[in-house]
Amino acid sequence: MKKIALGLMKTCGVFGLTRVMSAKMARILMYHNFSGPGETGTDAVSATALRAQLAHLRRHFHVVPLTRIFELLKTGRPLDPLTVALTIDDGRSNCYEFLFPLLSEFEMPATFFVVSSFIRGEGWVWTDKVLWLAEQPSRPSELSASNIELLFTTLNRLRPEVRTAFIENMAAKMGVSIPETAPEKYAPCSWNELREMADSGLVDIGSHTVTHPILASITDEESWHELTVSRAQIEEGLDRPVVSFCFPNGKPVDYRHSQLQQVKDAGYAGAVVADFGMITSRTNPYELPRIGVSGCSDALSFSKDLDGAEYYQTRLLRSLRLRSDRRATMKPPSV
Numbered sequence: 001m002k003k004i005a006l007g008l009m010k011t012c013g014v015f016g017l018t019r020v021m022s023a024k025m026a027r028i029l030m031y032h033n034f035s036g037p038g039e040t041g042t043d044a045v046s047a048t049a050l051r052a053q054l055a056h057l058r059r060h061f062h063v064v065p066l067t068r069i070f071e072l073l074k075t076g077r078p079l080d081p082l083t084v085a086l087t088i089d090d091g092r093s094n095c096y097e098f099l100f101p102l103l104s105e106f107e108m109p110a111t112f113f114v115v116s117s118f119i120r121g122e123g124w125v126w127t128d129k130v131l132w133l134a135e136q137p138s139r140p141s142e143l144s145a146s147n148i149e150l151l152f153t154t155l156n157r158l159r160p161e162v163r164t165a166f167i168e169n170m171a172a173k174m175g176v177s178i179p180e181t182a183p184e185k186y187a188p189c190s191w192n193e194l195r196e197m198a199d200s201g202l203v204d205i206g207s208h209t210v211t212h213p214i215l216a217s218i219t220d221e222e223s224w225h226e227l228t229v230s231r232a233q234i235e236e237g238l239d240r241p242v243v244s245f246c247f248p249n250g251k252p253v254d255y256r257h258s259q260l261q262q263v264k265d266a267g268y269a270g271a272v273v274a275d276f277g278m279i280t281s282r283t284n285p286y287e288l289p290r291i292g293v294s295g296c297s298d299a300l301s302f303s304k305d306l307d308g309a310e311y312y313q314t315r316l317l318r319s320l321r322l323r324s325d326r327r328a329t330m331k332p333p334s335v
Helices: 001-013 016-022 047-060 066-075 093-106 126-134 148-156 160-174 191-199 220-239 257-265 299-307 309-330
Strands: 027-031 033-035 042-046 082-091 110-114 203-207 245-247 270-274
Touching: 016 299, 016 309, 027 066, 027 309, 033 093, 042 047, 042 191, 042 299, 047 093, 047 299, 066 110, 066 203, 066 245, 066 270, 066 299, 066 309, 082 245, 093 110, 093 191, 126 148, 126 160, 160 270, 191 220, 191 309
Parallel strands: 027 082, 033 042, 082 110, 110 203, 203 245, 245 270
Antiparallel strands: none
């Protein structure tokens, strides 16, 4: 039913209309994982779907480096019409394997945010360990598809050492051992692969912290370490400056105002979060919203999000809710 409704919206020109209406706002797309044409994954975009998405972008938008948006916001100049920036989080090798060849073919830039300890081979991303446990036959109910998001919400609130102990204890109860190095599906890019992408001029490498902690769960002293050490490690590994930062998880509850200021003080030109939205000339360059594309293989859903229909629908529903709440508070008490 949803697909039929989206098809009707596109046929009736709704997507084209909202694209025109939102032309002066920039978009940032957020990816995490990619897979081959016949592969499936909960948050992976297949190479086939990705090709279609890049083709849509080439037809209707102008894909620019993320730093272009930083620059325009900081100088107060108008955003370029129909601007889109591509971003990818974490640092997995499937970005190099599946995305990079298509970026080269379409000649489109992107920013790749990497967890520096992950690239250095000092362990793998804790969120992937949870996903790996969810793939095991002995998984408990909290790791089921219907419950895992609630589990992640709980884990995001924990201190890193408490969260690590929780995950290890869960594995022990399941009777499995978490591998010391990431399995192929979750493997990191190598420094050579990152250098190749950076040397192409298409891919900018940004920081996603040292160990991927949820910044709200750690002290400001610890978050400063994550911000500055990750940047230094990536710059040392690539011999080029790092100017972009990505907040782990990136929802409003996942960082504090003091940590927004830290990103600026650490010398980054800008930062992205994971809150859904589009960018205007008044948007804080250190808190840029993004449109999540993880697992999106449906061209209609992709168009709805990218072309602005989802943005205006969200605004409309929010406005209707506010009106309803206002009427409820103004209603005279019953006697």
